[in-house]
Amino acid sequence: MPNALAQRFARRKSGNVGVILPFVPKVHLFSTYYFAEILSGIGEAAKACNYDLLLIFREPDSPRDYAKLYRTQKVDACIVLGAQDVAEERAALRELQVEGFPFCLVNQRFDEEEYLTVDADHESGSFAAVQHLIAKGFKRIAFLNGPNAFSSSGDRLAGYERALTEAGIPLLEERIFTGNYSRKSGFEAAAKIFEGIEKKEIDAVFAANDRMAIGLMDGLRERGIEAGKDIGLIGYDDSDSSRIVSPKLTTVSVPFYEMGRRAAMKLLAEESEEGNTILPVQLVKRETT
Secondary structure, three states, X not given: OXXXXXXXXXXXXXXXXXXXXXXXXXXXXXXXXXXXXXXXXXXXXXXXOOOEEEEEEEOOOOOOOOHHHHHOOOOOXXXXXXXXXXXXXXXXXXXXXXXXXXXXXXXXXXXXXXXXXXXEOHHHHHHHHHHHHHHOOOOOEEEEEOOOOOHHHHHHHHHHHHHHXXXXXXXXXXXXXXXXXXXXXXXXXXXXXXHHHHOOOOOEEEEOOHHHHHHHHHHHHOOOOOEOOOEEEEOOEOOHHHHHOOXXXXXXXXXXXXXXXXXXXXXXXXXXXXXXXXXXXXXXXXXXX
């Protein structure tokens, strides 16, 4: 069945597909593996469908008026990256849906809404990561998660909990920490996690992305704790840096490029899949476990 955009193709106005990105001060967004990979995938599909990319940076405090992009004929369709489960975001997306403007979310779901979404199976990815730590003999596994405004954080928490429950390991609140997916937040979490290691309450950590895992690795190293030797450590994303750090980081590989490509194809291809697409992820075993 031809999708909404294909039906509008005859009266296409801008020839642009918009990509809405969070603007994060002091973070070089394009140097982050996650955004660079997704954007490459979107770019390839857009080019194949004869569309140009228009990048739109969303300031943290500015209103999320996505519909305005269509009304001012800047874009024919939109892909939203870094969407959060907050009231303003929900209102902006609902307005797009009500107005019939085509859009797709990448790496964020609102399960009760029928939005076009491309996501990865983060629940099974984190389940596999924690299961691997348990198989290696770790019993006191801490979890460093991202903010719960992201559906992927909830998915990873669910995977962590399922792996512990299936292994008969008690779930303890004091072993769950929250960062903001930045390297700095991983580095800062090292102080509290170190206390847990000292008290023999923590023997391994699963971090919800590689940046936090590497920050944590640095912070623990400053305190004389080596990942892979003194504790087990797993990251998430299989970013370039996970292969370069020493010791090399065990992590979960996510097909970000393919997620971006699929999102653009859902919007721009003549025949495209509807609804939710969830892509598989894979555990990559390296030196930190």
